[in-house]
Amino acid sequence: MRVLLLAVALILGAGASALLFRRRPRLADRLYISLLLVGATVGLYQAVSVLSGGPEFLEVLPGTLPGGAWAFGLDQLSAWFLLPILGVGAAAGVFGTGYLDAERGHRSVAATHALFALLLAGLTGVVIAQAIVPFLAAWEVMAVSAYLLVMHEHEQAEVRRAGLIYIVLTHLSTLALIGMFAALGVNATGHTFTELGLGNRIPGAARTVALWLALVGFGLKAGAVPLHFWLPGAHAAAPSHVSAVLSGVMLKAGIYGLLRVLLLLGPPPAWFGWTLFGLGLASGVLGVLWALAQHELKRLLAYHSVENIGIILLGMGVGVLGVVYRQPVVALLGFTGALLHALNHALFKSLLFLGAGTVLRATGTRQIDQLGGLGRELPWTALAFGVGSVAIVGLPPLNGFVSEWTVFQGLLAAGASHEKLRYAVIGATGLGLIGALALACFTKLDGTLFLGQRRSVTAPAPPARDPGPTMLVPMLMLAGLCVGIGLLPIVVLRPAGAIALAIAGASNGGDLPVPSWSTDATRVTALGVGLFAVIAALVVLRRWLQGDRPARLAQTWGCAAAAFTPRMQYTGSSYAAPLLAAYGPLSGTHASRTPDSFHSTAADPVQDGAILPAWHLLGRTSVRLRGMQGGRLRWYLLLVILTLLVLLVYLSNAGGAP
Amino acid sequence: MTLGPFLTLFLVLAIAPALPGLATRTRALLTGRRGAPVLQLYRDLARLLRKSVVYSRTTTPVFRIGPIVGVATVVVAATLLPLDGHSALLSFGGDLVAFTGLLGLGRFALVLAGLDTGSSFEGMGASREVTVSAFAEPALFLCLTVLVLASGDGLVGGCSVTGAGRRRPVHAGAGGDLARAGG
Numbered sequence: 001m002r003v004l005l006l007a008v009a010l011i012l013g014a015g016a017s018a019l020l021f022r023r024r025p026r027l028a029d030r031l032y033i034s035l036l037l038v039g040a041t042v043g044l045y046q047a048v049s050v051l052s053g054g055p056e057f058l059e060v061l062p063g064t065l066p067g068g069a070w071a072f073g074l075d076q077l078s079a080w081f082l083l084p085i086l087g088v089g090a091a092a093g094v095f096g097t098g099y100l101d102a103e104r105g106h107r108s109v110a111a112t113h114a115l116f117a118l119l120l121a122g123l124t125g126v127v128i129a130q131a132i133v134p135f136l137a138a139w140e141v142m143a144v145s146a147y148l149l150v151m152h153e154h155e156q157a158e159v160r161r162a163g164l165i166y167i168v169l170t171h172l173s174t175l176a177l178i179g180m181f182a183a184l185g186v187n188a189t190g191h192t193f194t195e196l197g198l199g200n201r202i203p204g205a206a207r208t209v210a211l212w213l214a215l216v217g218f219g220l221k222a223g224a225v226p227l228h229f230w231l232p233g234a235h236a237a238a239p240s241h242v243s244a245v246l247s248g249v250m251l252k253a254g255i256y257g258l259l260r261v262l263l264l265l266g267p268p269p270a271w272f273g274w275t276l277f278g279l280g281l282a283s284g285v286l287g288v289l290w291a292l293a294q295h296e297l298k299r300l301l302a303y304h305s306v307e308n309i310g311i312i313l314l315g316m317g318v319g320v321l322g323v324v325y326r327q328p329v330v331a332l333l334g335f336t337g338a339l340l341h342a343l344n345h346a347l348f349k350s351l352l353f354l355g356a357g358t359v360l361r362a363t364g365t366r367q368i369d370q371l372g373g374l375g376r377e378l379p380w381t382a383l384a385f386g387v388g389s390v391a392i393v394g395l396p397p398l399n400g401f402v403s404e405w406t407v408f409q410g411l412l413a414a415g416a417s418h419e420k421l422r423y424a425v426i427g428a429t430g431l432g433l434i435g436a437l438a439l440a441c442f443t444k445l446d447g448t449l450f451l452g453q454r455r456s457v458t459a460p461a462p463p464a465r466d467p468g469p470t471m472l473v474p475m476l477m478l479a480g481l482c483v484g485i486g487l488l489p490i491v492v493l494r495p496a497g498a499i500a501l502a503i504a505g506a507s508n509g510g511d512l513p514v515p516s517w518s519t520d521a522t523r524v525t526a527l528g529v530g531l532f533a534v535i536a537a538l539v540v541l542r543r544w545l546q547g548d549r550p551a552r553l554a555q556t557w558g559c560a561a562a563a564f565t566p567r568m569q570y571t572g573s574s575y576a577a578p579l580l581a582a583y584g585p586l587s588g589t590h591a592s593r594t595p596d597s598f599h600s601t602a603a604d605p606v607q608d609g610a611i612l613p614a615w616h617l618l619g620r621t622s623v624r625l626r627g628m629q630g631g632r633l634r635w636y637l638l639l640v641i642l643t644l645l646v647l648l649v650y651l652s653n654a655g656g657a658p
Numbered sequence: 659m660t661l662g663p664f665l666t667l668f669l670v671l672a673i674a675p676a677l678p679g680l681a682t683r684t685r686a687l688l689t690g691r692r693g694a695p696v697l698q699l700y701r702d703l704a705r706l707l708r709k710s711v712v713y714s715r716t717t718t719p720v721f722r723i724g725p726i727v728g729v730a731t732v733v734v735a736a737t738l739l740p741l742d743g744h745s746a747l748l749s750f751g752g753d754l755v756a757f758t759g760l761l762g763l764g765r766f767a768l769v770l771a772g773l774d775t776g777s778s779f780e781g782m783g784a785s786r787e788v789t790v791s792a793f794a795e796p797a798l799f800l801c802l803t804v805l806v807l808a809s810g811d812g813l814v815g816g817c818s819v820t821g822a823g824r825r826r827p828v829h830a831g832a833g834g835d836l837a838r839a840g841g
Contacts, residue, residue, distance in 0.1 A: 372776070373716070373776075375718045375720065375774075376718055382718075390763065390766065393762070393766065394759065395759050395760075395762050395763040395766060396756055396759045396760055396763060401755075401756070401759055404755070405752055405755050405756065405759075406752075408752055408755045409751055409752040409755075412752065412802075412806055415803065415806035415807055416806055422807060423807075425803045425806050425807060426803060428799050428802065428803050428806075429796050429799045429800045429803050430796075431799070432758070432795050432796045432798065432799030432800075433792070433795070433796035433799075435758075435759075435762065435795065436762075436788075436791055436792040436793075436794075436795035436796060437792055439762055439765065439766055439788060439791070439792075440788035440789070440791075440792050442766075443766060443769045443770060443773070443784065443788055444788075446770055446773075447769070447770055447773030447774075447781075447784065448773075450718075450720075451718065451720060451770065451773045451774040451776070452716060452773060452774065452775070452776030453716060453776050519750070520750040520751050520752075523748055523749070523750040523753075524750065524756070526748060527734065527738075527748060527756060527760075530734050530737070530748075531730060531731065531734045531760070534730040534733050534734055535723075535726055535727060535730040538726045538729055538730055539723075539726060542726065545707055546710075546711070549709075549710035549711075550710060551710065551711045551712070551713055552710070552711070552712045552713070553712070553713055553714075553715050554712050554713070554714065554715065555714065555715060555716075556714040556715075556716050556717075556775045556776055556777045557714075557777070558777055558778075558779070559779060564776070564777070566776070568777075568778050569776050569777070569778060569781060570773070570778050570780075570781025570782065570784075570785065574781070574785070575773075575781060575784065575785045576785075577785075578785060578786070578789045579785075579788065579789045579792055582789070582793075
């Protein structure tokens with residue numbers, strides 16, 4: 001425990017050093033990076049030791065603190081989520097020093113670094129808290145520091161609007177969580193998680209209420225459709241390295257919370273499993289469809305987070321259903337897939353956001369359709385971004401494949417099991433659709449950003465270049481992890497399987513068979529290595545066949561077009577248009593065509609179609625209540641007396657009057 | 659491990675170019691034309707192998723590696739198929755997902771190679787390719803879904819391309835028995 005607190009202290013120290021030495025930027029950056037890296041390494045060491053079978057621990061902070069015992073501890077579930085928090089957090093933090101360097105002239109960068117460290121500390125607190133009050137306190141630290149980071153560029157109206165929507169909804173989420181804990185604690189003896197879970201003494205009605213509130217509170221934080229609409233705006237508005245952590249790591253706080261509740265509550269009801277399943281399917285398909293419609297780089301990536309949260313929820317739903325219908329293999333595969341995807345998504349999504357930040361710094365625009373040909377100017381960024389793209393689409397031999405493969409197996413195993421569970425196999429079709437749409441989306445993104453030629457009419461004179469090592473090294477490291485996990489999945493399959501076993505076993509009350517991960521994982525390794533070997537062999541073969549004949553360079557053949565201009569290229573919008581047209585209004589795009597022009601805009605069907613109209617309606621009806629605030633004392637006194645009367649009648653009926 | 663599976667793999671790769679030839683020839687005959695010879699693709703390949711290459715100035719290494727990845731993914735995907743009717747070189751639970759994933763990777767590489775030229779024709783082709791596959795792939799998985807539902811059995815941990823050789827019922831429910839009786 002001491003070690004873990006030391007890690008948090010070091011991370012907070014990194015933030016403090018950025019503030020203290022803000023007048024000496026070089027020193028401040030160096031201190032910030034070193035303290036952050038040391039803190040993250042210390043914490044990661046502790047997490048890895050717990051995951052590899054070391055002792056779990058649970059301690060209560062000494063002294064009297066408000067709200068009962070402040071228990072902190074690290075079990076395997078906490079340790080698993082600590083991996084992305086500290087790993088991705090450190091990488092993004094280092095990237096952030098390079099990224100924000102350009103803004104030093106006109107903005108206070110030190111505060112942003114300090115808030116970033118606070119966000120990491122808050123996230124760590126959320127996963128290691130083992131009692132209600134410290135959990136909610138850490139949750140608020142996380143939520144509020146994230147809000148302040150989203151407001152980094154607060155001079156833009158769009159950013160302020162995104163921040164407002166985010167802060168309102170994150171507090172709605174906290175409110176739901178307070179309600180959830182109240183329901184969970186109906187008969188509990190104390191406020192620590194162990195005391196809440198002991199003996200499952202929670203009455204049926206309170207249980208149902210707690211599960212619904214958990215879905216709302218944690219679902220909002222995770223960004224599941226239809227509670228996702230705060231997410232694209234907030235993640236696009238934040239500085240890129242913060243977006244990487246918000247999208248890659250903070251959304252997982254919601255997933256962690258749901259898993260923690262499952263661990264506490266014991267066997268869940270069937271409706272909970274089907275709800276998770278349905279939310280997952282809806283978030284997955286709609287998330288990727290809306291991503292395809294986006295024109296703005298970071299909004300597109302943010303919508304992809306909705307998609308990936310969907311895949312995670314799909315896995316969790318299958319896991320819960322496996323527990324409900326007593327299908328241990330299904331439960332195990334579902335939960336393992338969800339846990340793996342939570343980690344993998346943290347890696348590749350943060351990598352992609354860092355790549356997006358690099359592109360933004362190099363070109364000054366986030367509009368996809370103005371870019372092009374960046375592969376020649378930023379080759380290393382393009383390589384890292386390409387690795388992230390293949391990983392997020394879920395293609396072998398990278399890490400995204402490993403987790404989607406596990407979820408798939410869970411779905412297919414469900415199809416061959418219990419009578420009521422069999423129809424869950426429909427999820428496999430959904431996952432196939434998600435994969436195919438994600439492929440379309442990321443070929444659009446990679447093709448438009450990095451290939452071809454720059455599309456903007458006013459291309460900048462000096463070509464963009466790869467960033468310095470503080471920005472490049474974190475990206476390459478994350479890309480390396482994506483490849484590494486893809487080639488050696490056993491490293492992550494084993495601990496994830498053990499946690500899944502604990503969740504499924506805890507909710508099942510029985511023993512589960514441990515499938516042999518090692519055989520299948522070795523074969524996936526063979527597949528990946530084999531693929532690289534065949535590619536290498538083909539490169540050699542091609543060179544040999546080509547002999548010493550010279551390769552010539554010429555202009556792209558354009559069906560006898562005399563002069564090719566960059567404006568003749570396909571844009572991202574035209575590339576995606578046929579696919580989006582097939583989905584009609586569901587895709588949220590409005591396209592206008594004239595004989596010589598094509599223009600499309602992307603809207604969010606949930607936010608623009610349902611939430612905002614409802615919000616305005618609420619505003620209009622609330623106006624009528626203004627009469628109550630007339631400013632006349634007599635009127636107020638009457639209201640007070642009326643309220644007292646109602647209360648008295650209620651109390652006398654309830655028999656609780658003193 | 660014997661050489662057998664490798665020989666079949668080689669054989670499959672060797673006769674692959676004959677298939678499109680057969681298809682175009684059949685189509686031509688059905689529409690009352692004579693059509694190109696069945697082995698035309700082999701002649702084209704032989705001629706192309708003797709030629710030198712021309713690259714567009716717009717292209718990056720993506721253009722050169724794209725076709726190679728395309729071929730490599732097909733070769734590796736073929737190792738997952740039970741080509742001699744009994745066993746595949748490589749098989750594991752849920753390897754069908756790996757099979758479609760590998761073909762997806764090949765498509766990813768080819769589509770990017772097309773976009774790399776910066777020509778609107780290649781852009782059009784790439785767009786069409788992903789649009790069609792966005793409908794074809796879920797359809798494939800829908801077929802698989804129906805198969806799993808109808809048979810009511812499958813492999814532990816999912817469905818395998820080599821299912822025929824290793825099929826073991828996990829849970830033969832009433833629905834599965836009905837489906838089998840009906841089928």
